[in-house]
Amino acid sequence: MSDIALLPAVSAFLARDHGLYIHGEQVASQASARLTVHNPANGQAIAQIADANQADVDRAVDSARQGFASWSRTSPAARARVLLRLADLLEAHREELAQLETLQSGKLIGIARAFEVEQAAHFLRYYAGWATKITGQTITPSLPSFAGERYSAFTLREPVGVVAGIVPWNFATMIALWKLASALTTGCSIVLKPSEFTPLTLLRIAELGSEAGLPPGALNVVTGAGHVGKALVEHPGTDKVSFTGSVPTGIAVGQAAMGAKLTRATLELGGKNAVAFLPDVGLDKAVDGIIEAGFLHSGQICAAGERFYVHRSRLEPLLEALCQRLGQLRIGSPLDEATQFGPVANKPHQQKLAELFATARAEGNRILHGGRLGDGPGCFVEPTVILANQASDTLLNQETFGPVATFLPYDHEDELLHLMNASPYGLSASLWTNDLAKAMRLIPQIQAGTLWVNMHTLLDPAVPFGGIKASGIGREFGSAFIDDFTELKSVMMRY
Incomplete structure (x- = not known):
C-alpha cells in the first residue's frame, strides 16, 4: 500500500x-x-x-x-x-x-x-x-x-x-x-x-x-x-x-x-509505570497486554508501561513469543494505513533513546529485540525488548517514553509488590491475572494513581486520571x- x-x-x-x-x-x-x-x-x-x-x-x-x-x-x-x-x-x-x-x-x-x-x-x-x-x-x-x-x-x-x-x-x-x-x-x-x-x-x-x-x-x-x-x-x-x-x-x-x-x-x-503478570495469565493474552501497554504510539504515552515483571517460570517463553510478534510488525510511513508501527515524534527524542540503548549495553542488559535506530532520515526506533539484570538498572528507573519494554523476573508476590512500588513515581500500573480474589487483595497495595486490571493505557472521561508521588x-x-x-x-x- x-x-x-x-x-x-x-x-x-x-x-x-x-x-x-x-x-x-x-x-x-x-x-x-x-x-x-x-x-x-x-x-x-x-x-x-x-x-x-x-x-x-x-x-x-x-x-x-x-x-x-x-x-x-x-x-x-x-x-x-x-x-x-x-x-x-x-x-x-x-x-x-x-x-x-x-x-x-x-x-x-x-x-x-x-x-x-x-x-x-x-x-x-x-x-x-x-x-x-x-x-x-x-x-x-x-x-x-x-x-x-x-x-x-x-x-x-x-x-x-x-x-x-x-x-x-x-x-x-x-x-x-x-x-x-x-x-x-x-x-x-x-x-x-x-x-x-x-x-x-x-x-x-x-x-x-x-x-x-x-x-x-x-x-x-x-x-x-x-x-x-x-x-x-x-x-x-x-x-x-x-x-x-x-x-x-x-x-x-x-x-x-x-x-x-x-x-x-x-x-x-x-513516571516509570509498572506492568505485572501473575503466573496464571495465558501466553497470548500476556503478549497482547505487553503490546497494548508498551508499544501503542511507539510507547510515547505518559501512562505507558515501561517496567514489566513476569514470574520467573513464565519469562523465557513469554519473551520469545513477544520478540516473534514484534518482528512481524510492519514499520513504515504513518500515512500508510497498512503501517503498524511508526516513528517517534522528533530527533531529540530519537537521540535520547539511542543513548539509553547504549546505557543498557554498558550495564550488561540483554537486548533481545531492537535496540537500534531506523535507517534513513526519519525518526524511527525499532520496538525494543530488554532483559535487565537487577532492579537498579537504569532502564528500570529512568523514563524512556519510547517503544522500550524492560523486563525483570520475580519469584513471589511480596517481591513483586516491592518491585512495583520501589519507585519515586506513581502515575499508573497494571496487573494481569485471571484470579479476581487475588487481584482485589493486591489492588490496595499497588502505589499508583491509576491502576488497570487486565488492560492498560485506555482512558475514559468518567474515570479520574492522575498520579501520586512524583x-x-x-x-x-x-x-x-x-x-x-x-x-x-x-x-x-x-x-
Missing part, C-alpha cells in the same frame, strides 16, 4: 504564514524568530511557526483576562452548547485534523483519527455535560443565638480565572482539548502553549473554537519554545497552570507557579477536574 492523499485543506494550511491565535483571530507575532516544524517520518520541513516573545504573551494573557470577564458570565447551558458545537466541528474536520497530527507527530493515521479527533470529541462532550452540574452545598452553622437571630451558610464554586495550558508533543490534540474543556466548562479562559514540535492542530482548532461560538479571548494559542511556557507560568495575569509533560520539567513548572504568586497548578507528569498533582476527568479549575467560596448569613 502507499500513503493516503493529503486533503487540499491540509496542504493549504501547511502553506500559511502561521502566526498566533489571540482574541479570536490569527495575528502576527511581534517576534521575528521562527521555528520549523518537521515531519518525523521523513525529516522534511512542513511548516514554520512563530517563536513568541514576552510582548506576545502579554497580549495573549490580556486577551484572556478580557475573555474571562465575558465567558465567566455566560450561562452554564450556553457554555455547554458551544463546547458541543466544537465537538461537532472536530468530527466534521476529522480527516483534516488527523492528517495534520500525523504529519507533525508521526502518529499512525488510524490512531490520529480514532484518538486525537474522535476520542477528543467524545471527551469534549463529556466535559460539556458538567457545565450545568457544578454545584455548592447548603450548611446549617451551629453558632449560638443570643437574641433570636438565625444563621445559614452555603458554598459556591467559582472559576479560578485565566488558565495557562502547556501541552506536550505526544498527544498534541487530545491533551490540549482536555485542558481547553476543563477550563471552558468551569467558566475559565485559557491560553494554550503547544509543543514547538506539534503546534499545527491546535492553531486550527482555535479557529474552530471561534466558529463554534467562543467569545474573543476565551481561547488563545501562543507558539514557541520553552521560554514561552515559562513566561506564561510566571505571568502576573495567570491564575492557574495546567501542565502535562516530564517529571523534571513539571517540578520546575510547579515551583515557578508557586513562586510567582501561589499560582494554582495541576501537574500531570510521567508523577503529579491533581486529577483530570470525572468530576475531579472541577475542584482544580474552581475556587470554593463560603458564604455565611445572619438574619
